[in-house]
Amino acid sequence: MTSNMHIKIGIIGGSGLDDPDILEGRTEKYVDTPFGKPSDALIVGKIKNVECVLLARHGRQHTIMPSNVNYQANIWALWEEGCTHLLVTTACGSLREEIQPGDIVIIDQFIDRTTKRSQTLHDGRARSLPGVCHIPMAEPFCNRTRDVLVEVARGMGVKCHTRGTVLTIEGPRFSSRAESLMFRQWGADVINMTTVPEVVLAKEAGLCYASIAMATDYDCWKEHEEAVCVDNVMKTMKENANKASSILLTAIPQICQMDWSHTIKALKVHSPQWRMAGKGRELRSDMQQTSVAGLRNRTRDLLSGIRAYMIAEVPFDDFWPKPVMTTFRAVWVFKMPSASAKEQHG
Template sequence: MSVEANELIEPVIGLIGGSGLYDIEGLEDKEWRRVETPWGAPSDALLFGRLDGVRCVFLPRHGRGHPIPPSELNYRANISAMKQSGVTDIVSLSAVGSLKEELPPGHFVVIDQFIDRTFAREKSFFGTGLVAHVSVADPLCPRIGDVLETSARGLGLPVTRGGTYIVMEGPQFSTRAESNLYRSWGCSVVGMTNMPEAKLAREAEICYATVAMVTDYDCWREGHDAVTVEEVVGVMMSNAENARNLIRAVIPVLGQGRDPCWAGCDRALEHAVMTAPAARDPEMVSRLTVIAGRVLDRT
């Protein structure tokens, strides 16, 4: 989707549901559709519909029924499918472990930073034949973050604005030494899924924000038993209804017509492409038409 400085945008809200969120209630004109991408198949079909008249696209990150582990997710296909579907704004919902006493299970955190400790995932749409470097100094859209914080507080949800999400490879939970290391770095929560998802959304010029939903204290806390799947799932299910309420509150606000994002997320590729036109691989150019066509067409 092309974004020009004088163009009023009709937002399309993308929702990526993490563990425990496999559907969006209340959508009208619901339709599950398969979307094929140049990067392969996304995690599942995408659910298209409208909420309060706002166009929405939902993707269960791990697929319905949770068959796909974090390291095997096709992150490029997931974000490309969102872009191909016209999505302008993504709200990512993720289950996480807490690394701070003041962020107990059931707490929501509107993240503003990441540390990416993953190592087994494709992290960019670009590569040999078409090189680009986007800035991810501030990897999350503060405009969406403002709406999430205000809406959560309006619902009376326990929420903290700001925090660092350290993304580990998984699928195992942290060792106690790792958990304490992450705490020493000042991290707020730990999870397995938001990288490279956020980086790819930035490359695709989609505004992206994360709501991290705390399910446990990881394993650092004295007197807190080692994390088990059973306890994580229990809190995760109780978080899900709050997440659904938050989604219903946020979408009408984000769905209002607006100018281009004041944070510049939708123009991230403006000066990012490094490869000269004559040196570009035609196959790469073709694959990247949906992601980067806005800037490739001009050079």
């Protein structure tokens, strides 16, 4: 079933998997966010007539180490651009004999071993969302999106593991052998340096997030196997990058044909601040794209929610331009009785 919701796909490319040539009619867009600048320019274009936005996680020259990636800015920029989904690629080491270098893993769980990274967009900054967001994380990844990726990979004949637990380390160093053996005992299947906090922030922002993990090595736990090194990782990525690209090119049109209204609504239920911020984003888009009548109808639909948030003194100025805020406040004053009117009516 095709959704009435406008679908836009964000793509975050990992090491060796951020080729902009997959996009048609692409243009570059440099943006800023309340958390600073994202890793690089947003590459805006289409894949088989579906709007997409590509971002290189480590920068296009791969100059940003995992600890220094501005994950908050990356997620905010893609959310602000109107993305509903986030498909990402990542290189990983295998912690299981059956997951061989070159295999694809559609990961469904994570173990967090990072130590230096902000894991929320509600961090108290002047322009960030207010309050604290205790986001549930039992199911970190969007299972419906994962199902599409698995189905596509199988249909292409790509060796694909349909689930797996990724353990994210801080990096940039690789694991010691003792650590690698311990991570296996913990139940981790693959290991990387970037899934956390990216998946956490995406879920907080209400994005349907799924990851295509490419196994490049056996980390360092496996006897009689060369330990992981950067050269071997990049060699395996270059030899197999076409698998991830082909999965994306096939999956994205399928995702666009599905109805995502309920899924995205369920994601946003845990963060009402993001629901209202999202409505502000939609309103900004309406100001650029729709008629005056359409904007008037959208504004009317928003009033009840805006009233509740203005009572709670949530700072909407950070989400809407001043002319829009002025209009809202004028409507608010018009709709609400004045103090003298309240006194007259007892």
